[in-house]
Amino acid sequence: MKAMITGASSGIGEAIAVTLHKLGYELLITGRREQRLNDLAHRLGDERITVQVLDITDSQAIKEVADEAGVVDVLINNAGGALGLASAQESELSDWLTMIATNVTGLTVLTHAILPQMVERHQGTIINLGSVAGEFPYPGGNVYGAAKAFVRQFSLNLKADLAGTGVRVTNIEPGMVGDTEFSLVRFDNDADRAASVYDGMQALKPEDIANLVGYIVTLPSHVNINTVSLMPVDQGFGAFNVSRH
Numbered sequence: 045m046k047a048m049i050t051g052a053s054s055g056i057g058e059a060i061a062v063t064l065h066k067l068g069y070e071l072l073i074t075g076r077r078e079q080r081l082n083d084l085a086h087r088l089g090d091e092r093i094t095v096q097v098l099d100i101t102d103s104q105a106i107k108e109v110a111d112e113a114g115v116v117d118v119l120i121n122n123a124g125g126a127l128g129l130a131s132a133q134e135s136e137l138s139d140w141l142t143m144i145a146t147n148v149t150g151l152t153v154l155t156h157a158i159l160p161q162m163v164e165r166h167q168g169t170i171i172n173l174g175s176v177a178g179e180f181p182y183p184g185g186n187v188y189g190a191a192k193a194f195v196r197q198f199s200l201n202l203k204a205d206l207a208g209t210g211v212r213v214t215n216i217e218p219g220m221v222g223d224t225e226f227s228l229v230r231f232d233n234d235a236d237r238a239a240s241v242y243d244g245m246q247a248l249k250p251e252d253i254a255n256l257v258g259y260i261v262t263l264p265s266h267v268n269i270n271t272v273s274l275m276p277v278d279q280g281f282g283a284f285n286v287s288r289h
C-alpha cells in the first residue's frame with residue numbers, strides 16, 4: 045500500500061508520514077524543502093520512501109509527480125497554511141492569493157490527478173487537512189478560513205460523487221496544533237509571536253492528528269469518516285463581537 049503526503053517536511057504532515065510508515069505504507073513524501081524530506085526519509089531508514097520536491101502551487105509539476113507516482117492508495121492533502129492575521133482591509137493581496145494557491149488550487153489539482161486511478165481500482169482514501177477555521181470565522185481569518193471552507197465543502201462533494209466507487213474521503217478539521225511551523229509561517233518567521241500563540245495552554249500535537257489518520261485508514265473498507273472536528277481542551281469558541289456607537 046502506498047501513501048502520498050503533501051507537506052511532509054514539518055508539523056502534521058511529518059507526523060502522518062511517521063504513523064503511516066509504522067503501519068507499513070510505502071511513502072511518497074513531498075514539499076518544497078528537500079533537505080527536511082531527506083532527513084525524514086533517513087530517520088525512518090526505509091528504502092520504500094520516495095522523496096519528491098513539489099511546490100503545490102505548480103500545477104504542471106503536480107501532474108508530472110502524480111503521473112510518476114502511479115498507484116496511490118492513500119492521498120494526504122496536507123500542504124497548506126495561513127499567512128498573516130491582518131484584517132481583510134489591511135491584508136496583502138499577495139498573501140491571499142498564495143493561501144488560495146496552496147490550500148485550494150494545489151489540493152484540487154492534485155486530487156484531480158490522483159483520483160482516476162483510485163476509482164479505476166475501486167480503492168483509495170483521500171484525507172484532506174481542513175481546519176476549524178473553515179467552519180468558524182475569527183478576526184483575521186479571512187481568506188485562510190474561506191480556503192478551508194472550500195476544503196470542507198469540496199470533501200463533502202467529493203464524497204457525494206464517489207459514492208459506490210470504493211473511494212473514501214475525509215476532511216480533518218483541527219483547532220490549534222502546536223509543535224508545527226504553522227504560526228511561524230503565519231507570522232513571517234517571528235518566533236516570539238509564534239510561540240506566544242501556545243503560551244500557557246496545551247495545544248493538540250501533530251501526533252494527535254497522525255493517530256487520527258492512522259485510525260481512519262485502518263477502518264474496514266466499508267466505513268467512511270466524512271468530517272472530524274477536533275480541538276484542544278483548552279480551546280473554545282468566542283462570543284459574537286458587537287460594535288457599539
Ligand SMILES: NC(=O)c1ccc[n+]([C@@H]2O[C@H](COP(=O)([O-])OP(=O)(O)OC[C@H]3O[C@@H](n4cnc5c(N)ncnc54)[C@H](OP(=O)(O)O)[C@@H]3O)[C@@H](O)[C@H]2O)c1
Nearest residue numbers: 051053054055056075076077099100123124221224225226
Ligand atoms: N497547526 C495548526 O494549528 C493547524 C490547524 C488546523 C489546520 N492546519 C492545517 O494543517 C496543515 C499542515 O500544517 P502544519 O500545522 O503542520 O504547519 P507546518 O508545520 O507549517 O506545515 C506545513 C506544510 O505545508 C508545506 N507547504 C506549504 N506551502 C507549500 C507549497 N507551496 N508547496 C508545497 N508544500 C507546501 C510545508 O512544506 P515546505 O515549506 O517544505 O514546502 C510544510 O511541510 C495545513 O494545511 C494547515 O492549514 C494546521
